[in-house]
Amino acid sequence: AQSVTQLGSHVSVSEGALVLLRCNYSSSVPPYLFWYVQYPNQGLQLLLKYTSAATLVKGINGFEAEFKKSETSFHLTKPSAHMSDAAEYFCAVSDLPDSGGSNYKLTFGKGTLLTVNP
Amino acid sequence: NAGVTQTPKFRVLKTGQSMTLLCAQDMNHEYMYWYRQDPGMGLRLIHYSVGEGTTAKGEVPDGYNVSRLKKQNFLLGLESAAPSQTSVYFCASSRLNEQFFGPGTRLTVL
Numbered sequence: 001a002q003s004v005t006q007l008g009s010h011v012s013v014s015e016g017a018l019v020l021l022r023c024n025y026s027s028s029v030p031p032y033l034f035w036y037v038q039y040p041n042q043g044l045q046l047l048l049k050y051t052s053a054a055t056l057v058k059g060i061n062g063f064e065a066e067f068k069k070s071e072t073s074f075h076l077t078k079p080s081a082h083m084s085d086a087a088e089y090f091c092a093v094s095d096l097p098d099s100g101g102s103n104y105k106l107t108f109g110k111g112t113l114l115t116v117n118p
Numbered sequence: 119n120a121g122v123t124q125t126p127k128f129r130v131l132k133t134g135q136s137m138t139l140l141c142a143q144d145m146n147h148e149y150m151y152w153y154r155q156d157p158g159m160g161l162r163l164i165h166y167s168v169g170e171g172t173t174a175k176g177e178v179p180d181g182y183n184v185s186r187l188k189k190q191n192f193l194l195g196l197e198s199a200a201p202s203q204t205s206v207y208f209c210a211s212s213r214l215n216e217q218f219f220g221p222g223t224r225l226t227v228l
Contacts, residue, residue, distance in 0.1 A: 009158065032215045043122075043208060043219040044161075051215065090160060094215055104215040105151075105176070108160040 002027055002093045006109035014117050019063075019078040021112050023091030026072065032094040032104060033074045035065055038111075039087045047089070050074060061085070086116045120144050122220035124209050130226045131199045139194040139223050141209030149212040150192040151176075152184060154205040155222075161208065167192055199227045 007022040025033065032051055036044040048059025055067045061084075065076045074091060088111045094104040125140040141150065148169050153161040153176075163176030167186040181203060183195045192211075196203060204227045210217040 034216075036219075041222075043221045044210075045219070046216060049216065104212065105163060105166065106161075106217060108162075110158055110160040 002031065002095055002107040004091050004093050004107055004109040006089075006091050006112050008112055009110065010113045010115065012115040012117060013081045015083055016080050019076070019081045019085065019114065021076040021089050021091075021114065023065075023074045023076065023109060024072055025074065025091075025093045027093065031096070033065075033067060034092040034094070034106070035059065035063070035074075035076050036090045036092060036108075037087050038090065044090065047076070081114075081116045083116050083118065086114055088113045122209055122211055122218050124207075124220040124223050126223060127221070128224050130228065131196075132228050133200060135199050136195070136197050137199065137225075138196075139207055139209075139225075141192045141194070141211075141220060142190055143192075143209075143211040143218070144190065145211060145213065145218065146189070147211035147213055147218075148189075150186065151210045151212070151217065152182070152192065152194045153208045153210065154178065154203075155208060156205050164194065164207075199225075201227045203227050 003026045005024045034049045035047040048057045050067045058064045063078045090111050091109040092106045122143045151166040152164040162178045165184040167173045170189045173184045185193045207223045209220040
């Protein structure tokens with residue numbers, strides 16, 4: 001079974017500073033990888049996904065993530081934090097689909113709460 | 119397009135009561151999922167469905183039942199609620215490898 005580790009349950013940055021949220025996965029086969037964002041009292045919204053087309057993936061709101069197979073990592077970055085980036089961020093990895101199907105179940109990390117200070 | 123909707127948004131139950139959470143999607147997706155979210159635990163899969171009339175257990179299925187009588191709806195039932203089921207419940211539907219989430223239902227069991 002897949003597992004996902006997000007280092008740091010809470011990250012605090014100043015507005016304009018670099019954002020780095022860490023995610024490591026365990027798998028012998030490069031999976032699909034995702035970053036989701038959850039704003040207070042809302043559902044999860046997809047930020048970006050890795051599907052093997054390119055190792056550097058660009059997402060919405062200026063975020064990007066780099067897939068590094070040798071490090072089994074998929075860290076999320078943004079060059080300059082904005083107050084509106086304050087939210088909880090979840091890394092997720094997909095299992096391979098059930099045999100004969102295309103159902104990709106997800107395993108989520110425990111989340112990292114990003115605080116942005118003025 | 120409403121996407122994925124969940125009913126109700128909030129609910130308070132007493133221990134032993136039953137209830138059903140409704141998830142509906144208008145994207146014609148085959149796959150649907152129920153998760154629970156607890157502080158510091160991320161999202162954990164309760165049950166999922168790969169098509170109308172089919173369901174399967176996820177990581178934490180105990181105490182829950184599901185049904186998928188129509189392709190667009192996925193119901194989550196609690197037959198006898200327990201305080202340990204106090205959580206935020208999210209439904210999702212998927213097209214291939216991307217899941218779309220509903221806004222959640224906040225359930226408190228006293």
